[in-house]
Amino acid sequence: MKNRPLGCLTATGMIAAVLTGVAILASFAVSGGAMFNPGSLNAAEGDFPKGGVRSHAELARECEACHTAFWDEARMQDRCLGCHTAVAAELTDPVSMHASFVALNTCRACHPEHLGATSPLTDFDLVVFPHEAVGFSLRAHREELPGRELECRSCHPISVREFDVSECQDCHSEIDEAALAAHIDTFDVHCLSCHDGVDRYGADFDHNSTRYPLQGSHVDLACINCHEKASSVSDLQATSHECVDCHFEVDIHEGRLGTSCDQCHEPSDWNTATIDHALTGFSLLDAHAELSCQTCHVDNQWVGLETTCYGCHADQDKHEGRYGTRCEACHQETAWSDVTFDHALSAFPLTGAHANLSCESCHLNAEFTPLPTACAACHTDPAYHAGLFSADCAACHSTSAWHPASYNLPHSFPLGHGGGSASCATCHPNNLSTYTCYGCHAHDRNRVIAKHQEEGINNIANCLRCHPAGREANDD
Numbered sequence: 146m147k148n149r150p151l152g153c154l155t156a157t158g159m160i161a162a163v164l165t166g167v168a169i170l171a172s173f174a175v176s177g178g179a180m181f182n183p184g185s186l187n188a189a190e191g192d193f194p195k196g197g198v199r200s201h202a203e204l205a206r207e208c209e210a211c212h213t214a215f216w217d218e219a220r221m222q223d224r225c226l227g228c229h230t231a232v233a234a235e236l237t238d239p240v241s242m243h244a245s246f247v248a249l250n251t252c253r254a255c256h257p258e259h260l261g262a263t264s265p266l267t268d269f270d271l272v273v274f275p276h277e278a279v280g281f282s283l284r285a286h287r288e289e290l291p292g293r294e295l296e297c298r299s300c301h302p303i304s305v306r307e308f309d310v311s312e313c314q315d316c317h318s319e320i321d322e323a324a325l326a327a328h329i330d331t332f333d334v335h336c337l338s339c340h341d342g343v344d345r346y347g348a349d350f351d352h353n354s355t356r357y358p359l360q361g362s363h364v365d366l367a368c369i370n371c372h373e374k375a376s377s378v379s380d381l382q383a384t385s386h387e388c389v390d391c392h393f394e395v396d397i398h399e400g401r402l403g404t405s406c407d408q409c410h411e412p413s414d415w416n417t418a419t420i421d422h423a424l425t426g427f428s429l430l431d432a433h434a435e436l437s438c439q440t441c442h443v444d445n446q447w448v449g450l451e452t453t454c455y456g457c458h459a460d461q462d463k464h465e466g467r468y469g470t471r472c473e474a475c476h477q478e479t480a481w482s483d484v485t486f487d488h489a490l491s492a493f494p495l496t497g498a499h500a501n502l503s504c505e506s507c508h509l510n511a512e513f514t515p516l517p518t519a520c521a522a523c524h525t526d527p528a529y530h531a532g533l534f535s536a537d538c539a540a541c542h543s544t545s546a547w548h549p550a551s552y553n554l555p556h557s558f559p560l561g562h563g564g565g566s567a568s569c570a571t572c573h574p575n576n577l578s579t580y581t582c583y584g585c586h587a588h589d590r591n592r593v594i595a596k597h598q599e600e601g602i603n604n605i606a607n608c609l610r611c612h613p614a615g616r617e618a619n620d621d
Contacts, residue, residue, distance in 0.1 A: 182208075188262035196228030202262060211258075225252045242306050245279040269297050269305075282342035310336050331369040338377035346381065357386045361412030397447045401425075427452050431478040464513050493518045497544030531578040562615040582608045 188202035196210075204210045211224050226233040235241040246255065254275060256266050268274065276283045286295055297305055300312050313336040317325045332339065339346045352359045359366075371391065375381045388406035389396065395415070402409075402424055409420040418438075422429040429436070441450060441457070451457060454472035461481065468475070475486040484504065488495040492515075495502070507516060507523065516522070520538035524547070534541070534554065541550040549568055552560065558572075572580045583590055597603075602611075 182259065184259035185262045186258055187260075187264060187266050189266070195230075198228075201258060201266075222250065222252050225256075242279065246275070249275060249278060271295055271297070277342070280341060281337065285342050310334060313337075331373065333374065333376035335376045339375075339381065346378070355382075362414060363412050397445075399448070401448070432480055433478055463511060467514065498546055499544050529573070529576045531576045533577050557613070558609065559615055580609075582612075 182205070186201040186205055188200050190199040193199075198204060211221060213219050213221055213224065226236075232243050235243045236247060238244055249255075255268055257264075257268050258266070271283055271287070274283075283295065299316070301308055302312070314325065314329075314334065371384055372381055375384065385391070387404065388410065389404040392406060392415070396406075402420075408424075409418040411417050411419075439445075453470065454476070455462070455470035458472060458481075459470075462472075474490070475484050477483040477485065486504070505511075519536065520542065521536040524538060526532065526534070526536070540554060541552050543551070552569065569577060571584045572582070574581060574584060586593070
């Protein structure tokens with residue numbers, strides 16, 4: 146089967162297409178474009194001619210007066226402004242009504258045409274009218290005013306170009322007069338400074354979407370607590386986020402701890418604080434760190450407290466002030482009983498064996514009143530002294546140890562007898578009132594007795610009677 150060309154591509158089809166196009170162009174030229182007209186133009190005449198005509202209807206056969214070809218640089222709104230020069234001038238004023246609609250980039254959004262000779266040139270259907278372009282949406286009003294018809298004249302009774310904020314008050318006073326009065330008293334009468342028609346700053350405003358989320362007790366506060374007399378969005382946003390700016394009147398520290406309240410306080414409760422006590426100049430260490438605030442800050446007295454140990458612990462001073470008021474010189478913050486007293490500060494420095502004694506060894510029953518410092522007050526005269534020595538123990542003894550002792554008092558017998566360095570017990574084994582020479586001369590005992598008996602000396606117990614200075618030259 147042979148391939149056959151499409152019917153429109155045959156010579157006959159192509160000729161028919163050309164003739165149809167010529168017919169359409171001819172009809173367009175004769176009718177002035179009326180064949181494409183979707184409807185009649187508005188015939189209402191203006192107060193004075195614009196662009197040489199008094200109504201759009203006069204342009205019915207001159208489509209190019211408003212419509213531009215797709216290849217032209219000019220757009221239809223340019224043609225509109227070519228005639229409506231007053232509107233073109235208004236667009237240069239950023240606060241004018243038409244300047245608000247520049248972003249729409251078309252006049253037809255509000256000014257439709259070809260709807261009939263008597264159709265309005267401005268579409269005020271509030272369902273489709275782009276009212277948000279002027280900075281105020283009608284969405285909330287349409288949703289929250291059931292049963293009431295919302296019309297342009299509801300807010301613009303004189304002209305759509307004019308608006309008085311009193312219209313807000315007149316309407317909302319009918320809805321809730323008391324609430325409106327309270328709102329005005331708090332935020333003034335400049336409704337449009339905050340309200341944009343979608344209630345961004347209304348009852349459903351999410352404060353957590355701002356730079357200052359509400360936490361703790363702040364959540365339950367009314368707006369007026371922080372935004373009193375804020376009459377614009379910029380006023381609301383300019384509200385300080387610093388605690389001290391709202392709470393300076395209740396700053397019992399009077400600025401002494403700085404202005405960063407949140408270092409200690411929580412939004413949940415002003416009285417709940419986790420203070421870094423080091424900031425006060427009085428760091429809490431050891432046992433102090435475990436105390437409750439009320440232990441020192443009785444009845445919430447936060448200022449003017451004593452910071453010295455004695456200022457708080459005077460009633461616990463067992464020394465009754467005898468050691469002064471600098472408790473920290475001996476006591477530690479770990480516990481009141483943890484004492485590291487420097488006894489050298491007293492009239493009786495601890496040396497030798499004394500330095501190793503516990504406090505209780507001398508200070509019985511925690512008696513820290515000045516104790517006697519004489520050795521004999523603690524060390525009673527031992528029996529083997531037999532009362533032969535004075536109470537001046539230090540004449541022989543030292544604090545290094547009670548034994549051995551260095552005898553420094555007068556002695557009737559040479560202490561260095563025979564070159565020895567024996568202790569007292571060598572000659573005085575029982576007590577110092579008796580003596581024996583045989584502690585050293587035991588090996589001569591029998592020989593000495595026999596010799597003395599030969600010499601007719603029978604009393605040989607008292608060696609010193611004959612040997613007062615020890616061994617004599619004629620001794621064997």
